[in-house]
Amino acid sequence: MDIEFTSAQKAFREEVREWLSAHVPKTRLPSFDTQEGFDFHREWERTLAKDKWGNVNWPEEYGGRGLDLISWLIFEEEYYRADAPLRVSQNGIFLLAPTIMEYGTEQQKSRFLPPMAAGDEIWAQAWSEPGAGSDMAAIRTKAVRDGDHYVVTGQKTWSSRAVFADWCFALVRTEEGSQRHNGLSKLLIPLDSKGLTRRPIAQLDGDPGFAELFFDEVRVPAENLLGPEHGGWGVAMATAGFERGLLLRSPARFQAAAARLVSLYKQHKDRLSSGVGEQVIQAWMNTERFCAATYQLVARVEAGASITSESSANKLFWSEMDRHLHRTAMTIMGAQAELEEGLDAIDNGRWLDGYMFSLAGPIYAGTNEIQRNILAERVLGLPRK
Amino acid sequence: MDFRFTEDQQDLIDAAKTFFDGEYTVERLRAMAAGEEVENLWPQMGQLGLLGIMAPESVGGLEQPLVVMAAVAEAAGYAGLPEPYIEIAGISVPHATAEQLSGFIQHAMRSELRPYIDAALAKSGDAVKSIDPLRNLIKAQGGNDEDIDNINLHGAVLSAAQLIGLSQCMVDMSVDYAKDRHQFGKPIGSFQAIKHHLATVYTQIEFTRPIIHLAAIKGGAAVHNAKVAAIDTAILAAETAIQVHGGMGYTYEVDLHLFMKRAWALCGEWGDRNYHMKKLEDYILNGDAELGPGVTF
């Protein structure tokens, strides 16, 4: 076991740190769930891309630096240490891109990856439907082949930032009369397609972070099929593995929050009851445990292992850790916890925002109940029925 | 940066696990708990190199780092190893001088070594009795504080590792039981409440092992984190396991209690939860160490 960073990795860390300290916006950007905030965040993606910082682990030909996952973790650490903006391109770069790299044709790779890296095309995920949430195999939105197009009709929902994004990756039923996991396919669809209507849905904080998508005979070129026709479930599960397993939430984001929590505690210490300190320590401990586990996972992946059902444990751990961390901050802030704005609002309501969003963690990317089912049945081997 | 065991290390760990699981069966544990005479397996441990894992090569040891010993300790925990093996190979050996160790490995292999508590000492009034029927304890005098702190760090890592081995064993026993036991016409393991409890414990184990490995290599605050996390995981595992076993879990007859009691014992050993939490209080809440991303390794 070797836990030393190489001198090249250390130099890389320095380089990232320097670049970020010169470029990270001095004030926090408005939420990317608003048009204004989305535009600012897209600009930031372009700034990152210009100096090739957006996707350090991607191959160079697609806008990356061809570095390994350890370097990516180092980048993430520096990124959150510098308190840089959240990644508005996350659904594209962390979920779709690895799937394209695995399943896409050469043509799809060169068509879709560079503009994604550049921040010119921002992606939304369109899987959930009103009748298909946890039970995703109940998807009904259909795509009928018509010459060199698919004609898509149906409804998607809870699509994050799809109100403002450019493209979506959808899971639709391509095989007529198919049931459950069979007959689904993954299609890449421009959000400004004719026949596609987007209806914003306000999230818990009031911002239109979700969109409902109505497809009324939307024509999608057949070349936008990603992976095998009718084999979309397998492709989608690969994406879900990236989402739950490694890329979507690296430890740094939570470690930075834990460090801020410790400062918050120190400022308010005198009026806190004695148990709060232990909750703060626990929050910090969890982030360190998550970090150690991630480095072990990355070592295995770099050595050729793939991430399977155990990604469910990852998702459980980070989402519950994040909720506990933010709940602890809310406890510390007491009467000030409810304040969004104004003189007494601590950090301009950042903890409150964080707490609200932490409540979504156990829901998105497959609810934690579903993850526990997966672990119990596929990892522990308990009977389904 | 490659946070994995080398192939050789993994082979050694696997060999230890195979040996513990194969030899220290529950039948053997029960026989030992009942005070029956059983075959001395220490010479075999010596022959497998297990006693000298951390001893210098100059005295015939394998000179492996603490992290390898931690993985072996996890395997020992899983088997409920009823011998003071970790205390000897993982704690005494690395704190002994080469002089003290010379001849030790050879003796061990020739079956001259069998740790026991002197009968006279055991009767001297200094004997104490643990709820764990496989632990023979006596009251001993401590050394100086610095020694104890240092040894505590080793002990904390290795007891944490045993605790997650025990936790995994309790999960596995519960899974087996839940597949077998039927109520309402189905295996109880098909009930979601049972599944979710066990999935929670599994997750805690998976997210405790790596920090134990880090603690073994890096020391410092990671050790306190590792021990507290392992304690909380083991208590959760034990409470979950007894719940999954229902009334059966509350008997002396079902094997679960052997592992549960060992877990209780190790939670308080080598720094209990209070000791390690207080260290973390000093470090996190009262200190000014740099926290956050990029300082874990």
Ligand SMILES: Cc1cc2nc3c(=O)[nH]c(=O)nc-3n(C[C@H](O)[C@H](O)[C@H](O)COP(=O)(O)OP(=O)(O)OC[C@H]3O[C@@H](n4cnc5c(N)ncnc54)[C@H](O)[C@@H]3O)c2cc1C
């Ligand atoms: C912030 C946020 C962002 C999202 N972004 C996107 C996105 O970009 N694209 C997208 O497609 N979707 C997105 N989603 C949707 C998300 O994937 C779904 O909300 C999620 O899969 C749950 O589906 P549901 O909301 O229909 O809840 P339901 O499936 O109705 O679940 C409700 C409750 O029932 C429980 N339940 C359901 N089935 C079972 C079962 N078998 N066993 C035990 N309990 C069960 C659930 O765990 C949950 O507690 C997002 C959601 C959130 C909150």
